[in-house]
Every structure is written in structure tokens, then in C-alpha cells.
Amino acid sequence: MINWTSLETVFLDMDGTLLDLHFDNHFWLEHLPRRYAEHHNLPPGEAKDQLISMIMAEKGTLNWYCTDYWSNRLDMDITGLKSEIGDRIGYRPHVADFLQTLKNTGLQSVIVTNCHPDPLELKLQRTGLDTLVDSIVSSHQLGKPKEDTAFWHDLQRLTPYRASATLLVDDSFPVLESARSAGIAQCLGILAPDSKQAARKTHEKIPCVHHFDEVLTAIQAQRPLPSTG
Structure with a gap:
């Protein structure tokens, strides 16, 4: 599925790949609509419809992920509202073992996320x-x-990498x-990003798990630990 022997760098998405996407889905689909309705004195159904319409209009853009943009647009403290349900932030299964295996076998691991720095800090603290x-x-x-192809070229400025020796793991097929x-030479999709939702169908061209x-077994077989003898 993945040629682990050819890799130097593993780029890792965060939400839906390392962390359970349930937190973000619950926030945008349940918690924020409820607090938005309270803040603007709207019926819950109307508030949710308004929000979903505004959010979907920004899909695929940086605004979609920008806490500052939504705080200004909605006249609400988005990061503060996210902290209200911070207890829902958590790892997906087997993440710690996976990351430790990457480290043990000499692979560089870099989280590459669309998450805004403010909620990113909240998630790292948790x-x-x-x-x-x-x-x-x-x-x-x-x-x-x-989602912008130019992003991966610009990324070289912050994290120099050889595309031919790089793997991206992400739950977003467009990404x-x-x-x-x-x-990017190799890609791996995640089919079960949200622990509260059913898994998705696999991608026709990209391997998925x-x-x-x-x-884990494949990594350990293809990249055995250095001998200490």
C-alpha cells in the first residue's frame, strides 16, 4: 500500500487524522448553532440554517478554517466557544503508537494543518x-x-522536503x-475521521485505512529498528 522504505518525511493532518473529528463536527453543527441562536435571539432551526449557509459558502477557502474571520463575521468569540467543549478534544485510535513508530524508525513527522493558530493552541494544550x-x-x-496546490510548493519555505520521499496522511480527499x-509521492487517506459517524467509502486512486x-506492521517490517548491538 505504502512504500515506507522510500520515505524521509511524513506530513500529517491533525483534525480527523490524529485527533477525533467529532470535536469539530459537534462544534460547527451543534454547539455553535445553539450559542449563535442565543446570542442573536433566533429560533434554533433558523440559526442553524443561517450558519450552515454562511459556512458552506466559504468551503475550500482559508476563511472556512479562520477563527478570526468567523469571530468577526458572527460577532462571537469562536475560540472561547470552542473551549467550552474542550473536553471533547481527543486522539483517534492508535495515534500514539503510530507517531512513536515513525520516530523510532527515523522518519520526520510534521503536522500540516488548516487549523487556525488559536484553536490549534487549545488542542495542543488538551x-x-x-x-x-x-x-x-x-x-x-x-x-x-x-486544498490549494500552491500551498505544497510554498511549504518548502517553512519545512524543506523532497516530494519524492514524502507521504501525506489526511482525511480530506480534496487535500x-x-x-x-x-x-507529493505518496498519499494515505483516513476513512473514519469522526468516532461518532460511519466510515466513508475508500478513494478510487488513493490508498486508505x-x-x-x-x-504499524508494515512500517516495522519495512523499516526495522537500528541495531544496538
């Missing part, structure tokens, strides 16, 4: 995820989302397709 990887890059540092178009335990 999980300590930054201690398990080599570095983290937010698309907001480059001014364009991962994976963008990376492939930019020359439900959870990281499906690749």
Missing part, C-alpha cells in the same frame, strides 16, 4: 500532541489552505488530491 511530532505548520502561516497534483493499526 492533548500534548506537539510533543509527539517534530514540528507543526498551520496553513494560516502561508496564507492559503492545503490529498491537491498534494498529489503538487508532486480506517485506523493506524492497519499500517
Whole structure:
């Protein structure tokens, strides 16, 4: 499925790949509509319809992910509202074992996320995820989302890498397709990003897994640990 022996760098999405997407889905589809209705004195159904319409209009753009944009647009403190349900932030299955295996076998691990720096900090405080990887890059540092093919070229400024020796793991098919178009050699999709929702169908051209335990044996077989003898 993946040629682990050819790799130097593994780019990792965060939400839906390392962390359970349930937090974000619950926030945008349930918690925010409820608080938006209260804040603007609207019926819950009307508030949700308004929000979903506004959000979907920004899909695929950096605004879609921008906490500052939505705080200004909605006249609400989005990061503060996210912290209200911070107890829902958590890892997906087998993530710690997967990240430790990457480290043990000499692969550089870099989180490459569309998450805005403010909620990113909230998630790192809750999980300590930054201690398990080599570095983290937010698309907001480059001014364009991962869906934009130019993002992957601009990423070289912050994290130099050889595209031919790089793997991207992400739950977003549009992002994976963008990376492939930019020359990233290998991609791996995640089919079960939200623990409260059913898994999705696999991509016709990109290999996919439900959870990281499906690749641990292959990594260890293809990249045996250095001998200490």
C-alpha cells in the first residue's frame, strides 16, 4: 500500500487524522448553532440554517478554517466557544503508537494543518500532541489552505522536503488530491475521521485505512529498528 522504505518525511493532518473529528463536527453543527441562536435571539432551526449557509459558502477557502474571520463575521468569540467543549478534544485510535513508530524508525513527522493558530493552541494544550511530532505548520502561516496546490510548493519555505520521499496522511480527499497534483509521492487517506459517524467509502486512486493499526506492521517490517548491538 505504502512504500515506507522510500520515505524521509511524513506530513500529517491533525483534525480527523490524529485527533477525533467529532470535536469539530459537534462544534460547527451543534454547539455553535445553539450559542449563535442565543446570542442573536433566533429560533434554533433558523440559526442553524443561517450558519450552515454562511459556512458552506466559504468551503475550500482559508476563511472556512479562520477563527478570526468567523469571530468577526458572527460577532462571537469562536475560540472561547470552542473551549467550552474542550473536553471533547481527543486522539483517534492508535495515534500514539503510530507517531512513536515513525520516530523510532527515523522518519520526520510534521503536522500540516488548516487549523487556525488559536484553536490549534487549545488542542495542543488538551492533548500534548506537539510533543509527539517534530514540528507543526498551520496553513494560516502561508496564507492559503492545503486544498490549494500552491500551498505544497510554498511549504518548502517553512519545512524543506523532497516530494519524492514524502507521504501525506489526511482525511480530506480534496487535500490529498491537491498534494498529489503538487508532486507529493505518496498519499494515505483516513476513512473514519469522526468516532461518532460511519466510515466513508475508500478513494478510487488513493490508498486508505480506517485506523493506524492497519499500517504499524508494515512500517516495522519495512523499516526495522537500528541495531544496538
